[in-house]
Amino acid sequence: MILGLLVSSAFFILFRLSPFIGLATLLYEGFGTVYGWYNTLRMTIPLLIIAVGLSVPFTAKFWNIGAQGQFILGEIFATWIGLLLSKCVPPLADIIIAMFFAFIGGAIWAIPPTVMKLYSGANEIITTLMMNFVAVYLLLWLVSGPMQGAQARLVGAPSSAPIPAQDMLPLIPGTQISTGFLIGLALAIIFYWILKYTEFGYELKLIGEGEQVASYSGINIKRQIFLSMIISGGISGIAGMVYVYGITSTLIPQFFSDISTSFGYVGIPVALMSSLNPIGIIFASIFLGGILNGAFVMEAIYSIPIDVVITIYGLIMIFSIIGIMFDLPKLIKRWKR
Amino acid sequence: MNTKEPIIRMENIVKVFPNVVANDGINFEIYPNEVHALLGENGAGKTTLMNILYGLYKPDSGNIYIYGKKVNIKNPLYAQKFGIGMVHQHFSLIPYFNVLENISIGLNELKINLNLEKVKKKLEEIMKKYGLLVDPEKRIEEMSVGEMQRVEILKLLFRGANVLILDEPTSALTPQEVDELFRSIRDLVKEGKSVVIITHKLYEVFQISDRITVLRKGKVTYKGLTSETTQEALVEAMIGKSVSFNDFSREQIKVEGSLRVEGLTLYGKGNVPIIKDVTFELKRGEILGIAAVAGNGEKELIDIIFGLIKQNSGKIILDGKEIQNKPVKNRIEMGLSFIPAERLTRGVAAGLALYYNSILHDHWSEPYIKHSIINEQEMRNFARKIIKSFEVVAKSEEVLAKQLSGGNLQKFIVGREMLRSSKYILAVNPTSGLDVSATQMVRQALVNMRNSGVGILLSSEDLDELVSVSDRIIVMYKGQIVGSFERHEFDKIKIGALMLGKNA
Structure with missing residues (x-):
């Protein structure tokens, strides 16, 4: 943790900024103001939902690295059905249908790598990752072609038509926080319970302990892995829907260099640093969401190039994860003594 | 012949592992120009004893003398210095390297300059001298098991080994390769080397060895020249004479139902049968023992019955219903339990x-x-x-x-x-690693389960255990049932001979 601060301080100094002020700004903008909190939660929501979804196959030690692609497919499906139905059904129905389609979209994207792993042994880390590449360019093609909005076409921007305002997810009354946050919290609690107290969770844990003991225990490993990936992909899809319906309102392309929007990747450390505990994921996603948000504000205030900000953000993330995963248990032990 | 002085003398070697005394006061001698067979069942302490000689383990007590001088073999490097070399059951060769490179690994004089030409020259001399021929440029991954073994032996000779220890050298070889290996061993002995063969195969001992030591449960039970012994004496020494019926009280209650296996067959790699046409019936209220030396299909048989491996053909009938295509969960629900051998992973x-x-x-x-x-x-x-x-x-x-x-x-x-x-319990080595009282407790529990009407299929490496608790024993050898005994016919020597592939 300290190492992370030192290294990022060096970067601040490089840009003629007091490291202390730099870090303070980062945290202040992330967590210090009401407005900062709003923005932080905006970043948190997709991270939270994706990480909850990832915790399911991760429990069985099935490594789904494809949340980004599943997230994108969720966005695409939700936007497509939303634009199609917006005038025919009431807003609430539109949101529910969009969420359902987002789940389907994410799940579809999770199926091919899962089947490849279960029936031919292809490494899921590679195949899920590859599916991300396909998704990124599928989205780029859609928003600059078939799904490009009329407005966007005029200015030549790659984006879809906006979801009508009345169909968007409402804000929590009295705040500027999207109700997507509540969806995330609900999912976290539900999956905390599922993983801890149901037969499904029990079987996933056994699978994670090893194929031998799982098959000895009479578990249908293939079926449960498949199910866990459907859930994981589907939830990542819902994250995509919540992102479009709660934050951006249009489909916009995403690239790999654009870490800020690659929630699918950042979700992986969020899930892992919380030891796959969905309640822990709530806090971890708020923390990383805050740093992400703080980094953006820094760019605006001090006109540090975005690349540097993202570098700093990455460093802080790496070191804080190392810190949390290695130091925290020790600290707790010391404190108990 | 008895007037010869031994090169190596191991005196009163004791080695205790948690829960088991592997070597219990063993005396062992290696004489020059001889093939010495170290014979015993699995877990008798053969490999442990040789690992001590090779410096891999430290004995808890006892001494080793080389040419009458007491030595302390701290690690395999010391063993090499004393001219002792060992080929383990699992070879320690690097598959991507060729023969020369493998032999060069760990040679002290090499330092940085790898003078492969020099190595090659010396290797060719050795190959000529002992008639052990391999292509020095061939890569290990392209070799047959027999060739790899030759490389391992060459490696030892290259380092100047005088005493070669071979741990179960024939276990992975084809019959032709075995013949070839034995010819090489003869040549080695002619050239003045001594060879120790660790084995549990009786017929090989007569084919190749000059002298035999038999271990049983960590103790020497036989020692002598091959020419002066008989197969019967060796079987008795390996398996033990005392037929001790540790009698548990048995009651017979009549319960309907049985677990029947019909014509079960399983093929391994290259269509080699692992299990061949196995048929038997286990009734409820009965303990059926499977006697087999490890690796004769007994493990796979039980895995198939539980549903962890799929058979190639045959039927499994549980209480009148065919279950051979049912998933594990169904079989458990129908009354199967399983005590597996792999306790920590399975x-x-x-x-x-x-x-x-x-x-x-x-x-x-x-x-x-x-x-x-x-x-x-x-x-x-x-x-x-x-x-x-x-x-x-x-x-x-x-x-x-x-x-x-x-x-x-x-x-x-x-x-x-x-x-x-449950109605039926499949148990593999249920008492392995347990101390005496716990072993007794588990055996008592098995018999109690039987008395209450549970059918138990018991596979055990411990023949004493099988004899003491089973109602019937079937013997498996190379995937086939080669014998079946009712309780009143139990005869450990006969069973032991069948386990080793001898016709009793």
């Missing part, structure tokens, strides 16, 4: 708490799970019951399975499988 989920591990075979049924929701309290209760009734040493049911010692883990698994209600 018998428990090592990283989970004991109470999680208490319901592996009931994790879908009440009272532990109701409408797919876990009842943790019931799981804990059952785990506590296992811990209490099988005297598992564990702080609480929250301890992780991997934190238990091997023996305690075994007690936990045995207890779990016995305390859940």
Whole structure:
């Protein structure tokens, strides 16, 4: 943790900024103001939902690295059905249908790598990752072609038509926080319970302990892995829907260099640093969401190039994860003594 | 011949592992120009003894003398200095390297400059001298097992080994390769080397050895020249003479139902049969023992019955219903339990708490799970019951399975499988690693289960155990049933001979 601060301080100094002020700004903008909190939660929501979804196959030690692609497919499906139905059904129905389609979209994207792993042994880390590449360019093609909005076409921007305002997810009354946050919290609690107290969770844990003991225990490993990936992909899809319906309102392309929007990747450390505990994921996603948000504000205030900000953000993330995963248990032990 | 002085003398070697005395006061001598066979069943302590000589283990007590001088072999490097070399059952060659490179690894004089030409020259001399021919440029991964073995032996000769220890050298060889190996061994002995062969195959001993030492449960039970012994004497020494019927009280109750296996066949790699046309019937209220030397298909047979491996053909009929195509879960529901040999990887989920591990075979049924929701309290209760009734040493049911010692883990698994209600129990080495009293407890429990009408299929490496608890024993050799004995016909020597592939 300290190492992370030192290294990022060096970067601040490089840009003629007091490291202390730099870090303070980062945290202040992330967590210090009401407005900062709003923005932080905006970043948190997709991270939270994706990480909850990832915790399911991760429990069985099935490594789904494809949340980004599943997230994108969720966005695409939700936007497509939303634009199609917006005038025919009431807003609430539109949101529910969009969420359902987002789940389907994410799940579809999770199926091919899962089947490849279960029936031919292809490494899921590679195949899920590859599916991300396909998704990124599928989205780029859609928003600059078939799904490009009329407005966007005029200015030549790659984006879809906006979801009508009345169909968007409402804000929590009295705040500027999207109700997507509540969806995330609900999912976290539900999956905390599922993983801890149901037969499904029990079987996933056994699978994670090893194929031998799982098959000895009479578990249908293939079926449960498949199910866990459907859930994981589907939830990542819902994250995509919540992102479009709660934050951006249009489909916009995403690239790999654009870490800020690659929630699918950042979700992986969020899930892992919380030891796959969905309640822990709530806090971890708020923390990383805050740093992400703080980094953006820094760019605006001090006109540090975005690349540097993202570098700093990455460093802080790496070191804080190392810190949390290695130091925290020790600290707790010391404190108990 | 007896006037010869031994090169190496091991005196009173004792080696104790947790739960087992591997070597219990062994005296062993190696004479020049001789092939010495070290014979014994699995777990008799053969490999342990040779690992001590090779410096891999330290004996707890006892001395080693080389040419009459007491030595301390701290590690294999010292053993090499004393001219001792060992070929392990699993070769230690690097597959991507060729013969020369493999032989060069670890040569002291090489330092940085790898003078392969020099190595090659010396190697060719050695190959010529001993008639052990391989292509020095060939890569290990392209070689047959027999060739690899030759490379291992050449490696030892290159380092100047005088005494070669070969651990189960024929286990992976084809008959032709065995002949070739034996010819090479003869040549080596002619050139003044001494060879020790670790084996449990009786006929090989007569083919190749000059002198025999038999170990049984860590003790020397026979010692002498091959020319002066008989097969019968060796079998007796390996398996033990005393037919001690540790009698447990047996009651016969009549319960309907049986587990029948018909014509079960399983092929391994290259269509080699692992199990061939096995047929038998296990009735409820009976203990059926499977006697086999490890690796004769007994393990696969039990895995197939439980559903972990799919058979190539044949039927499994449980209480009149064919189950050979049913998933494991169905078979468990129909009344099968299983005490596996691989306790840490299969018998428990090592990283989970004991109470999680208490319901592996009931994790879908009440009272532990109701409408797919876990009842943790019931799981804990059952785990506590296992811990209490099988005297598992564990702080609480929250301890992780991997934190238990091997023996305690075994007690936990045995207890779990016995305390859940089942009609048939498949058990593989249920008492391995347990101390005397725990062993007695488990055997008593097996007989009690039998008396209450459970059918038990017991595969054990311990022939004494089979003889003491079984109602019937079938013998498996190379995947086939080669003999069947009723309790009143039990004869360890006959059974032992069949296990070793001899016709009694």
